[in-house]
Amino acid sequence: MASHAAARNGGARRDQRPLKKRLADASAPYLYSAPALILIVTVMLVPLVLGISYAFRDIQLLNPFSGGFIGLDHFKTLSQDQNFYRALKNTLWWTGWSVLLQFVLGLILALLLDKPFAGRAIVQALVFLPWAVPSFLAGLNWAWLFNPVVGPIPHWLFSLGLMSEPYNILSDPQLSMWGPIIANVWWGIPFFAITLLAALQAIPRDLYEAASIDGAGPVQRFISITLPFLAPTIAITVLLRTVWISNFADLIIVMTNGGPADRSQIVASYIFTQAFKRLDFGYASAIALVLLALLITYSMLIVILRQWLLSKD
Amino acid sequence: MTGKRIASVLAHRLAILAYVVFALFPLYWLLKVSVTPNKLLYSEGIRMWPSQTSFEHFDFVLKHSEFPTFFKNSLIVSGSTAIIVTVLASLAGYAMSRFTFRGKYWIVTLMLLTQMFPLVMLVAPIFKMLSPLGLTNSLTGLVIVYTAFNVPFATFLMQSFFDGIPKDLEEAAMIDGATQFVAFRQIILPLTLPGIAATLGFVFTAAWSELLFSLMLISGNDSATFPVGLLSFVSKFSVDFGQMMAAGVMALIPACLFFLLIQRYLVQGLTAGAVKG
Numbered sequence: 001m002a003s004h005a006a007a008r009n010g011g012a013r014r015d016q017r018p019l020k021k022r023l024a025d026a027s028a029p030y031l032y033s034a035p036a037l038i039l040i041v042t043v044m045l046v047p048l049v050l051g052i053s054y055a056f057r058d059i060q061l062l063n064p065f066s067g068g069f070i071g072l073d074h075f076k077t078l079s080q081d082q083n084f085y086r087a088l089k090n091t092l093w094w095t096g097w098s099v100l101l102q103f104v105l106g107l108i109l110a111l112l113l114d115k116p117f118a119g120r121a122i123v124q125a126l127v128f129l130p131w132a133v134p135s136f137l138a139g140l141n142w143a144w145l146f147n148p149v150v151g152p153i154p155h156w157l158f159s160l161g162l163m164s165e166p167y168n169i170l171s172d173p174q175l176s177m178w179g180p181i182i183a184n185v186w187w188g189i190p191f192f193a194i195t196l197l198a199a200l201q202a203i204p205r206d207l208y209e210a211a212s213i214d215g216a217g218p219v220q221r222f223i224s225i226t227l228p229f230l231a232p233t234i235a236i237t238v239l240l241r242t243v244w245i246s247n248f249a250d251l252i253i254v255m256t257n258g259g260p261a262d263r264s265q266i267v268a269s270y271i272f273t274q275a276f277k278r279l280d281f282g283y284a285s286a287i288a289l290v291l292l293a294l295l296i297t298y299s300m301l302i303v304i305l306r307q308w309l310l311s312k313d
Numbered sequence: 314m315t316g317k318r319i320a321s322v323l324a325h326r327l328a329i330l331a332y333v334v335f336a337l338f339p340l341y342w343l344l345k346v347s348v349t350p351n352k353l354l355y356s357e358g359i360r361m362w363p364s365q366t367s368f369e370h371f372d373f374v375l376k377h378s379e380f381p382t383f384f385k386n387s388l389i390v391s392g393s394t395a396i397i398v399t400v401l402a403s404l405a406g407y408a409m410s411r412f413t414f415r416g417k418y419w420i421v422t423l424m425l426l427t428q429m430f431p432l433v434m435l436v437a438p439i440f441k442m443l444s445p446l447g448l449t450n451s452l453t454g455l456v457i458v459y460t461a462f463n464v465p466f467a468t469f470l471m472q473s474f475f476d477g478i479p480k481d482l483e484e485a486a487m488i489d490g491a492t493q494f495v496a497f498r499q500i501i502l503p504l505t506l507p508g509i510a511a512t513l514g515f516v517f518t519a520a521w522s523e524l525l526f527s528l529m530l531i532s533g534n535d536s537a538t539f540p541v542g543l544l545s546f547v548s549k550f551s552v553d554f555g556q557m558m559a560a561g562v563m564a565l566i567p568a569c570l571f572f573l574l575i576q577r578y579l580v581q582g583l584t585a586g587a588v589k590g
Contacts, residue, residue, distance in 0.1 A: 032408035040367035043461030047438035132572030134522030247431040288434035
């Protein structure tokens with residue numbers, strides 16, 4: 001195969017193919033990727049640039065006189081917007097707990113599924129099922145479970161003595177955020193479990209055998225073999241999920257709509273509320289731009305941290 | 314020693330059982346309430362299974378509500394999106410897998426970046442762009458938007474499947490005189506059928522679930538998709554839990570069917586990718 005490739009390269013150097021054929025060959029990869037690229041550029045990149053420009057303009061859908069450049073006015077308003085700061089704090093809370101619980105429970109599930117047992121295929125299909133549930137339906141489903149009229153959860157909590165009477169935690173300002181977080185954990189465990197299981201199955205089995213012969217216990221084997229092998233996958237999935245979950249407004253919009261009294265409003269749902277309900281596209285874009293900047297900073301920090309850890313070894 | 318082993322096997326099975334119960338209970342409850350007749354809904358609110366079941370809610374939803382329209386709209390949007398994305402992603406994924414070319418690095422970077430930035434940021438500009446083209450309040454507009462959103466990830470997915478197929482196959486075909494495109498279509502694509510199935514299922518599920526853009530771009534009932542229809546139904550008739558959950562069960566069916574068909578390939582594909590990278 002190597003000699004074959006070399007022969008092709010040699011052919012390319014002293015090219016005897018007609019010009020038309022050479023042009024066709026050189027343009028092939030671009031032709032294959034052009035349709036996808038054109039679509040991504042027009043439907044994602046162009047709106048992104050437009051969105052950035054909106055952040056500096058006064059754009060209100062229902063106001064025909066809006067549209068002028070107003071410089072940094074939106075950002076000045078934003079810096080005094082208490083709702084925004086609360087949403088920012090809520091975003092940290094929402095993202096932190098969701099990612100942590102999804103990751104820990106997903107890792108445990110992946111480890112459990114990595115052991116062969118009778119009926120593993122069917123169990124795997126069943127525990128991954130929540131991932132297929134549309135997110136809006138997961139939100140509604142959990143909202144109903146928390147509802148004392150038809151859902152069992154408040155009654156269980158009441159029987160356990162954790163609640164003085166069965167009520168809906170989604171309307172409790174102190175607890176409302178936990179509703180969407182629990183729904184998100186339920187919905188997101190499979191993603192971590194699938195990716196981590198795939199990484200686990202790629203670890204060479206003889207490593208474990210060698211380690212047991214050397215007398216390593218299960219905990220030791222986990223720390224010295226499994227974790228180092230999983231580390232790259234863990235790093236990338238946690239990074240991606242953090243960014244993704246902090247942008248994920250569906251569950252909150254469906255379950256609490258940010259309420260009660262904005263106690264469960266995150267930045268992403270706040271942006272959506274500004275755009276959808278108040279039709280203030282300019283202000284919504286300004287908030288979105290700040291969120292984007294924060295997420296890019298976060299990703300850069302993680303990448304730098306990783307480089308630093310790698311160079312230390 | 315054997316006692317310890319039995320205990321550890323038992324703990325393993327119990328833990329698995331706990332996960333299965335946690336994963337399935339909410340869906341079970343959805344099903345349970347949807348078949349509970351109205352007169353028992355409150356009196357037997359927290360019983361595990363009602364003493365009597367009926368399909369009256371499903372009957373009502375199918376005959377007297379607009380859910381059949383929502384269902385049809387969602388099916389059209391998700392199906393077209395899945396097919397178009399898979400075609401585009403197969404082509405682009407093949408280019409990524411088989412060619413080295415100038416600008417490849419930038420294309421990959423662009424696609425990765427699109428996975429990072431907040432889609433909420435695009436809600437307002439996309440509405441403004443589609444509105445003069447008459448593509449708001451239309452299923453075509455939704456298909457275009459969903460296709461673009463799903464192409465990058467689908468391309469990576471297809472690329473990992475192509476990477477798992479030896480290059481010799483199409484080189485042999487090309488020595489026999491086939492062009493690369495013919496080799497791609499007749500030899501490589503049939504071998505990636507599992508990958509194609511996984512991509513179709515993945516994109517279908519994603520489009521079926523999308524809420525925010527559908528909510529923003531669609532206003533009337535005629536072209537509302539299932540999520541939007543269900544949500545407006547909930548805010549309008551928030552007392553009729555049986556009917557809402559019957560509609561919920563129906564929204565669940567296509568996504569779950571697709572998922573059960575493809576979930577095996579998904580782990581396989583990711584394993585192949587993990588081994589490589």
